[in-house]
Amino acid sequence: MRVLDFRSDTVTKPTAAMYDAMMAASLGDDVFGDDPTVNSLERKAAEMFGKQAAIFCPSGTMTNQIAIKVHTSPGDEVICDQLSHIYNYEGGGIAFNSGCSVKLLDGNRGRFTAADVVNAINPDDPHFPFSRLVSIENTCNKGGGAIWDINQIKEVSKISRESGLGIHLDGARLFNALVESGNSKQELGDQFDSISICLSKGLGCPVGSLLLGEEHFIRKARRIRKVFGGGMRQAGIIAAAGIYALDNHIERLKQDHNLAKDLSMLLNATSWVKHIVAPETNIVVIELEQPEKQKSIIEQLARKGVLTVAFGLGKIRFVTHLDINQNDLNLCAERFKEIK
Ligand SMILES: Cc1ncc(COP(=O)(O)O)c(C=O)c1O
Structure with missing residues (x-):
C-alpha cells in the first residue's frame, strides 16, 4: 500500500538530483569557517533578501531561538501572535534560552496589525517587562499556512522600528508565501532585522535552516550557535542540498x-x-x-x-x-x- 504522509512537509526525502549535488559538494570545517559550500549557501541566501550575512543551522527552532537571544536580554518581552511557532512549539525556548516573557496577540490566522503592536508595547515603567522584539510568522503554520500581506508587514515593521523594537521573521515557509504573493524578496527583507528560513520543509532538503541579518547581528548569532551546540563540521554535504533547493525547488x-x-x-x-x-x-x-x-x-x-x-x-x-x-x-x- 502506498503510504501518503501528510503529517508535515518535513518528511520529504532528497531527490536523485539533490543527492548528486550533495555527493559533489566541496567540504571543509565550518566551525573554522572553512566549508566552501556552507559559505556559498550563506552568501546566496543573504543576497536573496538583501542582507549582509547569514548563518547555517541544523533547525528552524535553532535559527528562531538564536535570533531571539541576540535581540533580547533576560527580563525583556517578545510580542508575537498566539498561534506562533516560537511560542507554541519550541519547548518554551523563549523563557529557557533568553529569559524573556511573551505578549500574545490575537490576530487573524496569525496575522496581526500595527495597532495590535502599539497596544502591546509596555509603558516605560519598572513594573513591566521591557518590550524588545516583534516576531512575525509567514506563512503562519497554525493559521493554516496563512500568508501575510506585504503592506501589513510594512506597517508592523514601521511601528516596531519607530518604537525601538527589533523585528524578526520566522520564515520557515517563507518561499510558500513568496511564490503565491509574488512579493519582492528584497522589499520583504528590508522590513526585518532578522529572518529565519527553513530548507527542510517545502524546499525538500533533509536538514537545515538559515538565519539572515546584518554582519554585526550574524557575528553575535555565531557565538550563540556555538553555545547552543549548533556548530557543524563538514556541513557542506547538507548545505549543498540547500543550494540545490534554492535553485530548483522554489517555483x-x-x-x-x-x-x-x-x-x-x-x-x-x-x-x-x-x-x-x-x-x-x-x-x-x-x-x-x-x-x-x-x-x-x-x-x-x-x-x-x-x-x-x-x-x-x-x-x-x-x-x-x-x-x-x-x-x-x-x-x-x-x-x-x-x-x-
Ligand atoms: C513556522 C515554523 N517555524 C519554525 C519551525 C521549526 O523548524 P524545525 O522543525 O526545523 O526546528 C517550524 C517547524 O515546523 C515551523 O512550522
Whole structure:
C-alpha cells in the first residue's frame, strides 16, 4: 500500500538530483569557517533578501531561538501572535534560552496589525517587562499556512522600528508565501532585522535552516550557535542540498499549493469534516463534525495509509509537499470514503 504522509512537509526525502549535488559538494570545517559550500549557501541566501550575512543551522527552532537571544536580554518581552511557532512549539525556548516573557496577540490566522503592536508595547515603567522584539510568522503554520500581506508587514515593521523594537521573521515557509504573493524578496527583507528560513520543509532538503541579518547581528548569532551546540563540521554535504533547493525547488511550491486546494475539496465532500480553513499555501486544517472522534479518525486514516497530525481540539492538519502527487489525491478520494 502506498503510504501518503501528510503529517508535515518535513518528511520529504532528497531527490536523485539533490543527492548528486550533495555527493559533489566541496567540504571543509565550518566551525573554522572553512566549508566552501556552507559559505556559498550563506552568501546566496543573504543576497536573496538583501542582507549582509547569514548563518547555517541544523533547525528552524535553532535559527528562531538564536535570533531571539541576540535581540533580547533576560527580563525583556517578545510580542508575537498566539498561534506562533516560537511560542507554541519550541519547548518554551523563549523563557529557557533568553529569559524573556511573551505578549500574545490575537490576530487573524496569525496575522496581526500595527495597532495590535502599539497596544502591546509596555509603558516605560519598572513594573513591566521591557518590550524588545516583534516576531512575525509567514506563512503562519497554525493559521493554516496563512500568508501575510506585504503592506501589513510594512506597517508592523514601521511601528516596531519607530518604537525601538527589533523585528524578526520566522520564515520557515517563507518561499510558500513568496511564490503565491509574488512579493519582492528584497522589499520583504528590508522590513526585518532578522529572518529565519527553513530548507527542510517545502524546499525538500533533509536538514537545515538559515538565519539572515546584518554582519554585526550574524557575528553575535555565531557565538550563540556555538553555545547552543549548533556548530557543524563538514556541513557542506547538507548545505549543498540547500543550494540545490534554492535553485530548483522554489517555483514548484505552486504545485503543492494546487494539491492542497484539490485536497481541501475532497475533504469538503466527506461526512466527517465540518469546516476547512481555506488553504492559502500547502497546509490544510480541518475541523471535524465530531471533535471527540479526532483520535479515532487519525487512526482510521493511518490504517488506510493516510498519515496526518492532530492540530488542536477537533482539528487535523494535512500538509502537501514534494513527495505527494496528483495520483495520491485519487487514492485519498477512495480512502476518505471508508472513514466513519
Ligand atoms: C513556522 C515554523 N517555524 C519554525 C519551525 C521549526 O523548524 P524545525 O522543525 O526545523 O526546528 C517550524 C517547524 O515546523 C515551523 O512550522
